[in-house]
Amino acid sequence: MSSGKKAARPVALLSRRQIEGLIAEGKTIIIIDQQVLKVDAWLSYHPGGEKAILHMVGRDATDEVNALHAPETRKSMQRYRIGRIDSRWKNFVPPIQGGKFRQYVEGTSDSDGEDEDVDVSPESGSSRAPSPVFDTKDSNIHHRGRAKSPPSSSASSVSHASDLDDGMSYLDAQTKEQIDLDISKYPSLDLITQDEIIRKYRELDERLRAEGLYDCNYSAYAIETCRYLLLFSMMLIFLNLRWYGTSGMFLGCLWHQLVFTVHDAGHMGITHNFTADTVIGILIADFIGGLSVCWWKRNHNVHHIVTNSPEHDPDIEHMPFFAVSHRFFKSLKSSFYDRLMPYDSFAKFTLAYQAQLYYPLMFLGRFNLYVLSWEHLIRGLGPKKGPAWWHRWMEIAGQVFFWYWFGYLIVYKTIPTASGRFAFVMISHLVTMPLHAQITLSHFSMSTSELGPHESFPQKMLRTTMDIDCPEWLDFFHGGLQFQAIHHLFPRMPRHNLRRTQKFVQDFCNDVGIPYALYGFVDGNKEVIGRLAEVSRQGAILAKCQMAIAERGDILHGH
Numbered sequence: 001m002s003s004g005k006k007a008a009r010p011v012a013l014l015s016r017r018q019i020e021g022l023i024a025e026g027k028t029i030i031i032i033d034q035q036v037l038k039v040d041a042w043l044s045y046h047p048g049g050e051k052a053i054l055h056m057v058g059r060d061a062t063d064e065v066n067a068l069h070a071p072e073t074r075k076s077m078q079r080y081r082i083g084r085i086d087s088r089w090k091n092f093v094p095p096i097q098g099g100k101f102r103q104y105v106e107g108t109s110d111s112d113g114e115d116e117d118v119d120v121s122p123e124s125g126s127s128r129a130p131s132p133v134f135d136t137k138d139s140n141i142h143h144r145g146r147a148k149s150p151p152s153s154s155a156s157s158v159s160h161a162s163d164l165d166d167g168m169s170y171l172d173a174q175t176k177e178q179i180d181l182d183i184s185k186y187p188s189l190d191l192i193t194q195d196e197i198i199r200k201y202r203e204l205d206e207r208l209r210a211e212g213l214y215d216c217n218y219s220a221y222a223i224e225t226c227r228y229l230l231l232f233s234m235m236l237i238f239l240n241l242r243w244y245g246t247s248g249m250f251l252g253c254l255w256h257q258l259v260f261t262v263h264d265a266g267h268m269g270i271t272h273n274f275t276a277d278t279v280i281g282i283l284i285a286d287f288i289g290g291l292s293v294c295w296w297k298r299n300h301n302v303h304h305i306v307t308n309s310p311e312h313d314p315d316i317e318h319m320p321f322f323a324v325s326h327r328f329f330k331s332l333k334s335s336f337y338d339r340l341m342p343y344d345s346f347a348k349f350t351l352a353y354q355a356q357l358y359y360p361l362m363f364l365g366r367f368n369l370y371v372l373s374w375e376h377l378i379r380g381l382g383p384k385k386g387p388a389w390w391h392r393w394m395e396i397a398g399q400v401f402f403w404y405w406f407g408y409l410i411v412y413k414t415i416p417t418a419s420g421r422f423a424f425v426m427i428s429h430l431v432t433m434p435l436h437a438q439i440t441l442s443h444f445s446m447s448t449s450e451l452g453p454h455e456s457f458p459q460k461m462l463r464t465t466m467d468i469d470c471p472e473w474l475d476f477f478h479g480g481l482q483f484q485a486i487h488h489l490f491p492r493m494p495r496h497n498l499r500r501t502q503k504f505v506q507d508f509c510n511d512v513g514i515p516y517a518l519y520g521f522v523d524g525n526k527e528v529i530g531r532l533a534e535v536s537r538q539g540a541i542l543a544k545c546q547m548a549i550a551e552r553g554d555i556l557h558g559h
């Protein structure tokens with residue numbers, strides 16, 4: 001008897017081995033809420049870019065996906081469902097991060113492999129040599145009783161026994177030390193502990209929603225707008241008075257402030273509507289600031305997923321100028337840029353002085369952003385299909401508009417002298433320096449260690465991100481970046497609610513035993529400079545090791 005309604009299609013139960021086999025065949029498989037999704041067809045349409053999804057292949061992406069998408073988008077993901085699982089999913093290392101996957105042969109069961117009852121502590125999980133479960137870089141250093149073993153191979157950083165001959169064992173020992181430090185400071189990586197953290201994090205998210213902390217406080221933007229108008233008026237007044245440097249300073253301050261609203265829009269933190277917030281972001285970033293918000297989003301989306309991973313997070317990949325981890329001395333391959341980041345003689349020279357170069361280079365940050373923006377737009381690196389296809393064209397229009405009002409109308413037509421033009425351009429750009437320092441402050445001195453695929457999303461975010469303590473009246477200066485750890489836990493939460501959320505996050509951290517990193521602005525800066533100096537020192541020690549080894553080699557070979 002027909003009920004008139006279409007019967008729901010039964011969903012196949014897939015085994016772990018079957019899922020592994022699909023990934024081995026090159027399929028893009030992610031797990032969300034116990035559902036198995038195959039998203040190959042969606043990859044090139046994805047507004048968040050391909051890389052964001054590729055870092056989730058073979059993983060339970062529930063928390064990352066919930067944090068980064070609107071609720072209706074999450075529902076639409078069911079279109080890609082090919083099956084379900086019926087037990088707790090143990091993450092694989094995604095292929096883009098060097099994970100290895102075995103083909104599935106009909107009749108094999110989950111127990112036909114080493115992935116049953118996986119012990120996930122870095123020490124033991126990594127000792128399963130061919131295991132796709134925990135086959136990642138420095139983790140193998142944690143084999144019990146093998147303190148100085150070289151790291152396991154990954155697609156991006158292969159280290160062989162012969163590395164012991166060129167000083168790499170020194171770097172491996174440093175890596176081990178840092179992983180040990182993280183393991184001693186943070187909750188255990190066993191599944192029960194991590195599940196408890198995930199459960200409490202989801203509860204917290206629900207609570208924050210119930211408290212209305214996801215609702216945008218539009219009156220706060222009215223105050224922001226008054227501030228923007230004031231800075232813009234000051235720029236015009238001083239331009240009229242022919243005080244070009246002062247006028248440029250006010251324009252720089254305006255840009256500095258506007259970027260925070262672009263950040264909110266890039267995370268759908270204003271209207272929560274993808275299109276509306278993207279338009280706000282493009283109008284401010286491109287039309288008023290001459291920068292590509294979509295370039296920034298492409299970077300930033302991946303940064304939020306693989307935070308502080310030297311091989312994968314573009315936000316810490318600044319070779320040859322900065323290295324926040326000694327691991328960059330291995331000439332890692334960036335999965336984001338798809339290229340090597342060579343530790344060559346130029347890098348050796350600049351990295352030796354990186355602590356001294358930090359602030360001077362931050363002053364030039366905005367010029368670098370133009371270059372990156374144009375590269376993004378000219379090469380068409382954003383999605384060409386799907387909901388974001390038109391962003392590139394609106395951004396190009398924004399660039400034309402910006403260079404017309406800034407370059408032609410103000411710099412060329414209004415300012416008559418070369419010295420006036422120079423002062424206006426340089427001061428307006430250099431004044432934005434604090435922004436570049438503020439952006440790097442939250443992550444540069446935090447951990448860059450890889451603890452394997454079983455670390456939960458909230459723990460990883462809190463381990464790699466710090467907050468800045470500041471009085472409430474200074475919030476406008478930090479623009480929400482002072483609550484970066486909270487923002488990483490809840491990226492779509494409107495900026496003006498982050499201060500209220502801080503107390504909840506602190507309670508959560510106390511409850512689950514995760515340290516909440518909170519520094520004053522000055523101390524945070526000291527931490528960053530300290531980290532840069534420490535990595536330079538490691539570079540100097542590495543050079544000495546290599547020199548001593550070379551001399552020993554010469555003696556052995558009778559030279």
Ligand code: HEM
Pocket residue numbers: 030037039042046047048049052053056061064065068069070073076077080266267268274297298301302305387
């Ligand atoms: C079936 C799978 C997926 C679908 C259908 C999908 C769809 C979308 C859509 C429609 C948006 C626009 C914003 C929104 O409507 O919420 C978006 C944004 C985004 N997605 Fe996905 N997504 C999927 C999987 C993933 C995965 C696994 C990740 C990685 C964790 C991811 C990361 C992102 C990011 C970071 C954005 C922000 C993009 C931006 O604002 O620039 N997505 N996604």
